[in-house]
Amino acid sequence: MAGSFPPIARRPLPDGFLDDLKARFGERLHTADAMRRQHGQSEAHFEPALPDAVMFARSTEDVVDLVTLCAVAEVPIVPYGAGTSIEGNALPVAGGISLDLSGMDAILEVNPEDLDCTVQAGVRREQLNEHLRDMGLFFPIDPGANATIGGMASTRASGTNAVRYGTMREAVLNLRVVTPDGRDIRTARRARKSAAGYDLTRLMIGSEGTLGIITEVTLRLHGIPEAISSAVCAFETLSGAVDTVVQAIQLGIPLARVEILDDMQMRAVNRWSKLDYPELTTLFFEFHGSPAGVAEQVAAVGEIASANGGGAFRWSNLPEDRSRLWKARHEAYYAAVNLRPGAVGWATDVCVPISRLAACIAETKRDLQASAIPATILGHVGDGNFHVVFSLDPNAPEEMAEVEGINARLVARALAMDGTCTGEHGIGLGKQAALIDELGEAVDIMRTIKRALDPRDLFNPGKIFTL
C-alpha cells in the first residue's frame, strides 16, 4: 500500500563508508535487513523506505561523530525514537543512516524544588512518569503512544493534557542539540523564562530532525495534584458536547483533560476495550486541584453539560475508574483501526479556533458518512484539535485514493476556518502541500533557514518540505 508524497532520490553511499562507520561504532551499527526494515516503516499507511544502516547511539559524542562522518560523505541521517509518529516523520526516504536514540534512555537529573528534569532523548514518557511518581511529580504531555521525549520534542507533540498544561512547546526549557555542522549546542539554560537571543529551543521543537538532532531535553514538571477526578458524559448532539467545553473554558474552569469521541469511536472503544458506554458523542473529562476545587469544577461542568443536553454525568474519584477511562482513550487509535480485522490505519489531524470546532467536525462527519470506509473522530476538544482515524483494507488500493480526497477536504475546511493542517502530528511526508496552502510564503522563510543550517540537506531530507 502506497502513501503519496513528494519523490526524493535515494543517495548512494560512497564506497567504504559503512566500513568507516563500523570502525567507529562496532556492534552498534546494523546493516541486516530485519533491522533496516524495522526502521524503514511507520505505524501509518506510508510505503516503507529503508535506511542503508541503523546506528544505535549511546551518547551525544556518538551523535557528533556520526554527523561528522556523514557530513564528509554527504550521507543523510534520520533520527529515530519509538517509531510512533504517524506522518512518516522518521522514514529515511533518501536512504542513509537511521539514528536510533532509544538506547539514550538515562534520566540525568531531577530537580524537585525547581519542578524540572533533564533526560536523554530516548527516555519514554511512561518511564519518566514512573520515575517521578514517588517524588510527587509528573510530566503532563501525553500523546497517547509511549513515545520518546526526543521524538515528542521533534514533532511538537501535545495530547490529552494540553488544554491545561500546554504542549512540548511550553514543556521544554532547554535542548542539547547536534547541528548539521557537528556542533554540540545547548539552546538555553534551566531558567523558566529568558529573553536572551533567538528562541532556538522553539525553533528546534517541531522541526522534525531537519535542523538538529536532539540528544537531551530539560523539561518542566508539575506536582501531582492533591485531588483528581474523572467524568464521562454522553450527548445527543455534537454541538451540545462542544458547547459544554467552550462554556467551561470561557468560565475559566481549569479542565485538565477533555476529550471528544464520536459515536463511531465509542463503538470501536466498546468493542476493543470490552466496555458498554452509550454509543453517542461522548466527552471524557479529568479535573485536577484541591479536593474542594475539584468538587467545585465537577459540579460546575456537570451543570453546564446538563444545560447542553448531556446525559448522566458519571464522575468518579476512584483511580481504577480513571485508569479504565484513559486506557480506553489511549487505545482508541488501535480500536478504530481494528473496526475491520487486518486493516491498516491512517490517522490525520487538524486544529481550528474552538468556535468553529462543532461546524468543522459536523461537516467532516458528513463527508465520512458518504464513504463506506470505517472512520472515527476523536479529539482534544479544549484545543480545537481533532483526529480522524480510517480503517483501510490493505487489499483495496482505491480506498487510499478515497481517503486522500477526504483528508484534502478536511485540511481545506480547517484552513478556511483559520485553523491549521495539523495540531500535533507534524508535516512529515503527508502534509507538505497542506503546509504551503496554510502558510504560503512563510514556507520560503523556513526553507531559507533550513538551507542556512543544513546546506547539504543531510538532516532528515524530504520532510516538512522539499528544497
Place this chain on the structure above:
Amino acid sequence: MAGSFPPIARRPLPDGFLDDLKARFGERLHTADAMRRQHGQSEAHFEPALPDAVMFARSTEDVVDLVTLCAVAEVPIVPYGAGTSIEGNALPVAGGISLDLSGMDAILEVNPEDLDCTVQAGVRREQLNEHLRDMGLFFPIDPGANATIGGMASTRASGTNAVRYGTMREAVLNLRVVTPDGRDIRTARRARKSAAGYDLTRLMIGSEGTLGIITEVTLRLHGIPEAISSAVCAFETLSGAVDTVVQAIQLGIPLARVEILDDMQMRAVNRWSKLDYPELTTLFFEFHGSPAGVAEQVAAVGEIASANGGGAFRWSNLPEDRSRLWKARHEAYYAAVNLRPGAVGWATDVCVPISRLAACIAETKRDLQASAIPATILGHVGDGNFHVVFSLDPNAPEEMAEVEGINARLVARALAMDGTCTGEHGIGLGKQAALIDELGEAVDIMRTIKRALDPRDLFNPGKIFTL
C-alpha cells in the same frame, strides 16, 4: 553619560534617499532634530544614537514599501513602539530610519468565543485591556510599562502575571511580519496549537526586530476571573519570603501574581507612592479563581507565609486596595530611580532556577551593600526572575563603571546557577557579552539565521550580537 556597547559604524545615506522616502510617505517622514532626538534615546543609561529620519507607518503596506526602499539603498531600519525598552533595544546605533509603529493602533478583531484577538503592533496593553473589559476578557502580560504589543512581542516581554499566564512566548498565536526581503508573511493561523513546520512565531518573538518587523499580532486572551484577591506580607528574612513562594508553587497553588520587593525597594515605594508599608522584604500577591477557590488559596498561602516567618498577611477583596498595590508596584522603577533627585536609571534583570533564587538575591544584595550607589531589588519571584535598579548620579561617570562591574558579577552569578542573563529585558546593546557567556556556540547558530534572513544586516543592526 555613556553606556558601553560594541562599536558599530553609522552608515551614510545615499544621495536623494530621503527625497525618495518623502515622495512616498509625505508628512509621515520626519527629519527634524527634535523628532530624531526623541527616537534616538532610551529610558535607560545608554548614550543617544540618532536616526537619520523617523517614519510613522499607518499600515503593513507602508512597512513593506519602506523595507523595499531601504533594501535597495542599504539603509538600516529600527522599529520603534513606545520607547520603553531598557537595554537600548530600539536605539538606531547605525543610523538609518526609526520606524515608528505607534500609529498602527487599531484593534482589528476580538473573538470572545475563541478567547483571542488580533491587533496592530502599535496597540498598547492598557488600551487593549480597556477595550476588552466590557467583554469580560483580559490580556494578562504586564511588563509594568504601557508598552506596545509589537514591542512586547519583539523583546519577549513578560512581567507580573507570567507565573500563571506565561510570557509573550505563550501569549502570541500568530504574527504578521515584514521580512528583510520585503515579504509580508503570517507565521501561523488562529488555532491554539499547531505542528505545522518551523515555529516562525517563536523565532520572531524576542528577535528584537533583527529578523522581521511585526505589524500585527494575534493574542490569546483570558476571561476576567470571577474573584480576585490581593495580599501583602512582609518577612524578616529574604529566604522566608522566597521559600513561601517555592512551597506554594510546589503545592500547585495557581498564584496569579507574586512579586518580591526588598527593603530598599519598599523604602522607595513608600516615598514615591506615599505609603507606609514596613520597610522589609515584602511579597505582593494576587489570586484569581472562583470565590471559594480564591478564599482557599489565600488561606493556604497565609499559612505557608506564617510558617516561614511572615508578618501580618494583609489580604483584601477590594478593587481599590488592589489598584493601590499594583500602582505602587508599577511605579517601582521610577520610585527606585528617584531615590536620588535628578538621577538616571539603570535596570538589569536575570532569571535563575527558583531553588537558587534566595541565594542569588542574597549574594547580589551583599554586592549592592558594598556600593554607595542606591539600588533596589524587585522581581517576579514565581519565575525566578528579578531586577536590580540603580539610581545613578549623571555627573559622576565613575558610577557607571561601578555598576558595570556589579552587573557583570550579577550575570556571572546567574549563569553559574544555570540561569539566564536576562529574564525579560532582552539583549539589546547591554547584554551581548553575557549572551555569549550564556549560550556559547549557539550564538553562532543565531548569527547564521540572521545572515540567511537579513544578509545585508539592515534590520536593527548591532543588536543581540554583531556580525
